[in-house]
Amino acid sequence: SDASRIAMQHASVSVGSILSGVGVSWLLEERHGVPLVTHSGNISNLQISLLALAPAQDFACVVLSNSRGGNALTYRMLDWAIEHHLGKGAPAPLPPLDDLDPSALDEYVGTYDSGQWSLQVTREGERLFSGMRVREGPEEHRELLEGPPVEVALVAPDVDAVASSMLETAGDFGRDEDGKIAWLRWGLRISIKVAG
Secondary structure, three states, rough: HHHHHHHHHOEEOOOOOOOEEEOOOEEEEOOOOOOEEEEEOOOOOOOOEEEEEEEEHHHEEEEOOOOOOHHHHHHHHHHHHHHHHHOOOOOOOOOOOOOOOHHHHHOOOOOOOOOEEEEEEEEOOOOEEEEEEOOOOOHHHHHHHHOOOOEEEEEOOOOEEEEEOOOOEEEEEEEOOOEEEEEEEEEOEEEEEOOO
């Protein structure tokens, strides 16, 4: 029904800085100032897909890939399509936090457990890195999922972005009632801080 379709395109749940919200089964975000209704898929970091709709512009973009670089490719292709088909300018990179005391980076360092995998946030000098470690499965399968750690940069208090692109946020750190980092939302999944 029209009511159901409209409900799918309006936020019913907030998910921090990564998205504008979640509708009924659809992820809501904004790129280049264009509100999008999206959903993506990922099988072993090899079969990667993205469907993005801009209903107000009668626009849709589908990207399918079958390589490890597919995750980065999907959003580059979407940005290109929005720029060239909707006439929107390229997105500006997010500025890193410039008033952060480097010693404050230590509170983000640690192991964040999600059950099937853990995220390792490490520090090298004034740089943070995030890497995934998978618990179970054949070694070759774990290697496909894990990949090398990526550098992340804080773009707002407790919010990070992948340093190589800085075009959108990648994760949110959450704090407990005492103000200590307690969890990390990365890729829309929450991992609990268990060490660090």
